[in-house]
Amino acid sequence: DGGITQSPKYLFRKEGQNVTLSCEQNLNHDAMYWYRQDPGQGLRLIYYSQIVNDFQKGDIAEGYSVSREKKESFPLTVTSAQKNPTAFYLCASSIQRGSTEAFFGQGTRLTVV
Amino acid sequence: GENVEQHPSTLSVQEGDSAVIKCTYSDSASNYFPWYKQELGKGPQLIIDIRSNVGEKKDQRIAVTLNKTAKHFSLHITETQPEDSAVYFCAASIGGFQKLVFGTGTRLLVSP
Numbered sequence: 001d002g003g004i005t006q007s008p009k010y011l012f013r014k015e016g017q018n019v020t021l022s023c024e025q026n027l028n029h030d031a032m033y034w035y036r037q038d039p040g041q042g043l044r045l046i047y048y049s050q051i052v053n054d055f056q057k058g059d060i061a062e063g064y065s066v067s068r069e070k071k072e073s074f075p076l077t078v079t080s081a082q083k084n085p086t087a088f089y090l091c092a093s094s095i096q097r098g099s100t101e102a103f104f105g106q107g108t109r110l111t112v113v
Numbered sequence: 114g115e116n117v118e119q120h121p122s123t124l125s126v127q128e129g130d131s132a133v134i135k136c137t138y139s140d141s142a143s144n145y146f147p148w149y150k151q152e153l154g155k156g157p158q159l160i161i162d163i164r165s166n167v168g169e170k171k172d173q174r175i176a177v178t179l180n181k182t183a184k185h186f187s188l189h190i191t192e193t194q195p196e197d198s199a200v201y202f203c204a205a206s207i208g209g210f211q212k213l214v215f216g217t218g219t220r221l222l223v224s225p
Contacts, residue, residue: 006156035215040122042202043157043215058212090156101147102213104156 006105023091032074037088115207119216136203137185145206
């Protein structure tokens with residue numbers, strides 16, 4: 001059953017702690033993306049990766065870090081430097097960057113208290 | 114910077130009516146325009162997309178139109194059903210990398 005899996009679905013962390021969100025895909029896609037979704041603001045791009053061992057900052061990368069050591073995995077770390085980390089985080093993948101269908105995971109809702 | 118504007122932010126219709134959601138984009142180099150449907154607590158799912166070499170595309174009750182000159186595109190849903198209720202996002206590919214930039218979403222409510 002092919003798809004893109006995010007875990008966990010809900011995550012709670014204390015302020016000041018780093019937290020890593022998991023994203024795995026078995027679609028053999030080259031490109032992977034992380035988006036942040038806040039009410040009334042649509043989806044904003046945090047980081048993207050076109051190939052293994054390469055990634056670029058999106059529009060709101062400050063306070064986040066990523067790695068792409070394997071084609072199927074693109075974890076996102078929300079660091080303590082992120083001022084407003086509470087949000088819904090979505091991971092996506094596509095065969096090619098941008099101009100083809102992006103498949104989304106089910107999202108991780110992060111709450112920092 | 115590049116952006117995509119989406120209107121309206123909320124749309125309420127009666128079952129069986131049509132619904133239209135409109136988006137405008139700023140980058141004249143954009144060439145791919147997908148529409149996503151997001152149900153509560155889930156990730157967005159692609160419902161239809163269009164490329165810049167065509168002006169209209171249909172898939173059963175949904176259609177998308179593109180006006181490259183005016184830089185706007187629209188989603189049309191006919192014979193709406195309660196299960197069409199969701200948040201709909203438009204997006205446009207932007208720039209040389211062709212990343213997707215999303216609109217702010219439209220919450221569609223279809224009342225029985």
